[in-house]
Amino acid sequence: DADVTQTPRNRITKTGKRIMLECSQTKGHDRMYWYRQDPGLGLRLIYYSFDVKDINKGEISDGYSVSRQAQAKFSLSLESAIPNQTALYFCATSDLRAGGADTGELFFGEGSRLTVL
Amino acid sequence: AQSVSQHNHHVILSEAASLELGCNYSYGGTVNLFWYVQYPGQHLQLLLKYFSGDPLVKGIKGFEAEFIKSKFSFNLRKPSVQWSDTAEYFCAVNSVNAGNMLTFGGGTRLMVKP
Numbered sequence: 001d002a003d004v005t006q007t008p009r010n011r012i013t014k015t016g017k018r019i020m021l022e023c024s025q026t027k028g029h030d031r032m033y034w035y036r037q038d039p040g041l042g043l044r045l046i047y048y049s050f051d052v053k054d055i056n057k058g059e060i061s062d063g064y065s066v067s068r069q070a071q072a073k074f075s076l077s078l079e080s081a082i083p084n085q086t087a088l089y090f091c092a093t094s095d096l097r098a099g100g101a102d103t104g105e106l107f108f109g110e111g112s113r114l115t116v117l
Numbered sequence: 118a119q120s121v122s123q124h125n126h127h128v129i130l131s132e133a134a135s136l137e138l139g140c141n142y143s144y145g146g147t148v149n150l151f152w153y154v155q156y157p158g159q160h161l162q163l164l165l166k167y168f169s170g171d172p173l174v175k176g177i178k179g180f181e182a183e184f185i186k187s188k189f190s191f192n193l194r195k196p197s198v199q200w201s202d203t204a205e206y207f208c209a210v211n212s213v214n215a216g217n218m219l220t221f222g223g224g225t226r227l228m229v230k231p
Contacts, residue, residue: 041223104218105166109160
């Protein structure tokens, strides 16, 4: 089983609909992230959370919201989807190494492909 | 803000050819450097990483990368590519002073012809 699981893997929806992408992890990591991938733009950070009570905006948070329901669960919502949110979305986790420094190494889920018509 | 540039967006090689993918970043502080690979239809996975020490880093599947601090570069190399190396490659950088958040380059799509 994957350590970082995303659902759904594929979703087609219409403009204006509310969409939730879910992520759960069994790695025991405190830190979780949502990225979107677009061709030629690499991965861009939407939101991140360093623990259950900590939520932070990333580079491109407009139009998105998140919820950290538990250490292992981090969901991404599009309140009113629009076509330019069509993308591949990745959840990722990271951990602190000894000494308290985050190495920055990320562990990714398999992605959720979202198409907004 | 830090940024990461991958100048080659698409690379096509024949099997056994040598590979070098460029990566430059724009941050002068202490950085950690990564190369991730995304095989078709799969999630990103770590290929190799540099934190400190020997600037020549060896990763999985015969890949290596060299950190040249004076050039702000971390180029990925492989002496002889295989068809199975067809994938998209992402360079990523983080720095302590930027909260250890990873910044990704735009990716390089490699196609290896059999």
